Amino acid sequence: MTGSAPIAQSRPAASPARLPVRQLAAASVGNAVEWYDWYAYSFLAVYFAGQIFPKGAGNSLVPLLSTFAVFAVGFFMRPVGGLLMGAVADRLGRRAALSVTIVLMGGGSLLVAVTPTYTSAGVLGPVVLVVARLLQGLSVGGEFAASTTFLVESAGPGRRGLFSSFQYVSTTAGQLVASGLAALLAQVLTDAQMTSWGWRVAFAVGAVISLVGLWIRRGAVETRSEEQQRAPRPGLFEALRRHPRQSLLICGITVGGTIAYYTWTTYLPTYATVHAGLGKGDALTAGTITLAFFAVLQPLGGMLSDRIGRKPLLIGFAVGFAVLVVPLLHLLTGSLLSLVLVGCAGMVLLTGYTSVAAAVNAEVFPARVRAAGIGFPYSLTVAVFGGTAPYVGTWFQQAGHAEWFPWYVAVLCLVSAAVYVVLPETAGRPLDR
Known part of the structure; x- marks a missing residue:
């Protein structure tokens, strides 16, 4: 029993460096999904704004302005997400935090996809959209903290810069896929179809690929050392305080x-x-x-x-x-x-x-x-x-x-x-x- 302990303790620290492709895929795919969903909202807002928000008297811009106000609410939830999900990563592990962030983003995307229109459900539509953006804001804020830490801790000696660069490779990939799918839908469908239901397709796709990202992340290797896992858990504001x-x-x-x-x-x-x-x-x-x-x-x-x-x-x-x-x-x-x-x-x-x-x-x-x-x-x-x-x-x-x-x-x-x-x-x- 005692003779096998050193081998068991050494595996978590060594495994990430031996599995660079899996680690990069776990961080990058999930990060791309996060930003795909985030940017899909801004690309498609022009189609669903009038469905969710009623028009102001004589002002057709009111729905779009309301939609982007909700976008801003999601943006300012990011610091909260960075703090909360960062604490999850420090207390429960990087892989656990990465799983939580992608579930939050996928759930938020699904909520956007099924958001009822103002005509059918009244104020419930805007409320559902706000909740969805709050979830996505928490997710995106936590994603950078968790995936940054995970990527850099997964890198072997002399490769931390290379691994860290995939943070923006995957972010850009998500943005490109979101814009590409939005453009494709706009080309294939009529304006009436896009306004009626076509915009929902992109968010449903985001929810599905979030599940793929979750599956990949669950196969990743935890990067916290055994010593860190055994240490007392840090407080929520410990980083700021100390x-x-x-x-x-x-x-x-x-x-x-x-x-x-x-x-x-x-x-x-x-x-x-x-x-x-x-x-x-x-x-x-x-x-x-x-x-x-x-x-x-x-x-x-x-x-x-x-x-x-x-x-x-x-x-x-x-x-x-x-x-x-x-x-x-x-x-x-x-x-x-x-x-x-x-x-x-x-x-x-x-x-x-x-x-x-x-x-x-x-x-x-x-x-x-x-x-x-x-x-x-x-x-x-x-x-x-x-x-x-x-x-x-x-x-x-x-x-x-x-x-x-x-x-x-x-x-x-x-x-x-x-x-x-x-x-x-x-x-x-x-x-x-």
Whole structure:
């Protein structure tokens, strides 16, 4: 009995490194599903808004505005999800948290798919939609904390940057699949069919593939060490209470990256349409091309960081974006090619942050509170600065100062640049387990 104990104790720590494909699949597939469902809502809102919300007197935009208000509610549930699901990951295990987040997202997607219309059920329809978005907001907030921790702890020596890069590979894949399926449904079905029932198909698909993601995740290997599993469970706010400096550091690391990410992946096509006169179809096509290019870049950035360190990439991103965001946006014209070139140039710079963000965040906190320590400050910063990027850009435009928005992005990138300069290099250090 006593002679077999060392072998049993060594297996959990060693197995993840021996099973890189399974571990990557468990984190990436589930993360892609999470973001597929999240983006499907924004892509299809124009079809189901009028079904769920009644029109205001003389204003056909009321349903759409109400739908996006519910979208924002989900966004601001992300910090809560980061805290709660991070605590689950630290207390019960990374795999348990990953299972919970994907069940929440799948359940939320199913609720959206079966949401009754306002005509058939009255106020019950909007209530069901709000509950669904609350579940999905909790899920997305917790997903980053759990999957980031899981990915980095699954990596073998000298591969944490590579593994962490799959966080944004899978996020982008989910976004591309959501936009692709939405476009396919819009092509195959009539507008009347899309408005009546077609939009529900995408959410039903999301619920089904969530089950596939859950099955894959249940076969993953837990990355917490035996010592961590035996240790007393951390309190819900222990990371914030005992590691306030690291919590603030996560905010500083994230603020420039999240404003740049949401500006370039979400707001840029709209910016090109409004300010450069580019057609909506060309803007969406250019956005798809640049997102695909962005996904390909991520593993290259991750591998480079494993060789030369995280700080050169982070500083290159922040300084490069701060200096070039204004001239890049001024280069936009009414042509598809200009948006593709500007978009891809920004994606190259952005990769300096996205390809290593998961690794850097995980390397900041000790294993005991790693997931919760990452989850809350990261999700809060994303909600405050990343999620509001399109709104801030639109507000500047309505105020008659559209040219201020690029400067706003540049200033936030400089804030992160200052943090990156003083950030210790963690690439070559052993990860605390």
